Amino acid sequence: MPIYHNLGTIPAKRHTVFRKPDGKLYAEELVSTEGFSNLYSLVYHCHPPTIVKATDEPYSVEPTIARKKHLRHTSLKGFKIQPEDDFMKSRKPVLVNDDLHISLAAPRKSMTDYFYKNSQADEMIFVHVGSGTLKTGYGKIPFEYGDYLIIPRGTIYQLEFNDENNRLFIVESFSPIRTPKRYRNEFGQLLEHSPFCERDIRRPQDLETFDEYGDFKVLIKKQGLIYPYVYGTHPFDFVGWDGYHYPYAFSIHNFEPITGRVHQPPPVHQTFEAHNFVVCSFCPRKYDYHPEAIPAPYNHSNVDSDEVLYYVDGDFMSRKSVEKGQITLHPGGIPHGPHPGTVEKSIGKEYTQELAVMIDPFRPLMVTDEAIAIEDPDYFKSWQENIE
Numbered sequence: 001m002p003i004y005h006n007l008g009t010i011p012a013k014r015h016t017v018f019r020k021p022d023g024k025l026y027a028e029e030l031v032s033t034e035g036f037s038n039l040y041s042l043v044y045h046c047h048p049p050t051i052v053k054a055t056d057e058p059y060s061v062e063p064t065i066a067r068k069k070h071l072r073h074t075s076l077k078g079f080k081i082q083p084e085d086d087f088m089k090s091r092k093p094v095l096v097n098d099d100l101h102i103s104l105a106a107p108r109k110s111m112t113d114y115f116y117k118n119s120q121a122d123e124m125i126f127v128h129v130g131s132g133t134l135k136t137g138y139g140k141i142p143f144e145y146g147d148y149l150i151i152p153r154g155t156i157y158q159l160e161f162n163d164e165n166n167r168l169f170i171v172e173s174f175s176p177i178r179t180p181k182r183y184r185n186e187f188g189q190l191l192e193h194s195p196f197c198e199r200d201i202r203r204p205q206d207l208e209t210f211d212e213y214g215d216f217k218v219l220i221k222k223q224g225l226i227y228p229y230v231y232g233t234h235p236f237d238f239v240g241w242d243g244y245h246y247p248y249a250f251s252i253h254n255f256e257p258i259t260g261r262v263h264q265p266p267p268v269h270q271t272f273e274a275h276n277f278v279v280c281s282f283c284p285r286k287y288d289y290h291p292e293a294i295p296a297p298y299n300h301s302n303v304d305s306d307e308v309l310y311y312v313d314g315d316f317m318s319r320k321s322v323e324k325g326q327i328t329l330h331p332g333g334i335p336h337g338p339h340p341g342t343v344e345k346s347i348g349k350e351y352t353q354e355l356a357v358m359i360d361p362f363r364p365l366m367v368t369d370e371a372i373a374i375e376d377p378d379y380f381k382s383w384q385e386n387i388e
Helices: 342-346
Strands: 005-008 027-032 040-045 052-055 065-067 074-077 092-096 100-105 115-118 122-129 132-136 139-143 147-151 156-161 167-173 213-222 225-233 238-243 248-251 270-274 277-282 307-313 326-330 355-361 366-368
Touching (some): 092 326, 100 355, 132 147, 139 147, 139 248, 147 270
Antiparallel strands (some): 052 225, 065 366, 270 277
């Protein structure tokens, strides 16, 4: 998110002498993306971020693919994912391709005895159930129901939960997650027609410096493997930082829907974009106000993209028997649309209370073994009418 931010203490000039009270130098680190050509932050550590005491053998968390090629409307019962104490073990990838991995998680316990870093993917964690605090060296971000947590690649973090009832919808993006370009002017400021603005972005606050030696376990993910590292100093030893590269939060409840006289297409709900996929937020809104408008979405042929919808809350006028945590996958190549009877039923409706997250990948998704275990095998039949 291209907003300049800084916390803590930093020197007046970059790459200059910056000393601790005892006269020793702080350790400067440039955290940059796309080489030196895109967003970056300068971080000042109490100790060099390179002090590694031990490493262990990596282990695989690569998704196991059940259907590499897939052409059938699919529904997954997301809340059937069983809770697990450990955050990392609770993450279950369900739909994946080379651009993104979509996972579900139901962690019960906070990350207290280790830290985690995704070294090659930005993470978008949507908080469906639960609350707590995202902790990083950049500072703290409290989170609750409806929050998107955007954690850029290379960020070491911990999640602290307030209780044991948590449900997360997680997207790992192998390209940067950004706000849509059409929402921003040439200086990066969100425009007046954007459905949210900088006031809605919650940046890290309450920077706490941990100037500590010890054994600090950091799990680092790269290319489907977890590499266990033990660092000799606390990962959150930032004394100060500034720049454009840092985690932030945005609540889906602060998305202001764009409406019109007739049905508006999904791009008006777009919230984030990355290479080869977009993220949209479907929020409570007034329906179309043309006197003969049909609020229910029209049938649509997915020619160029799959469509994933994660149902969060409320009633969905275009779907029958929708439940919280359900995921529908409508693959590219075949049409989908409202269920029988829902079009006529929608006429005259003035508003909807639906809440959902949609992802449109532009390359086909593969279905994992974890997804098969929570699949509704008859979902593709749900458009059938009472015909002989």
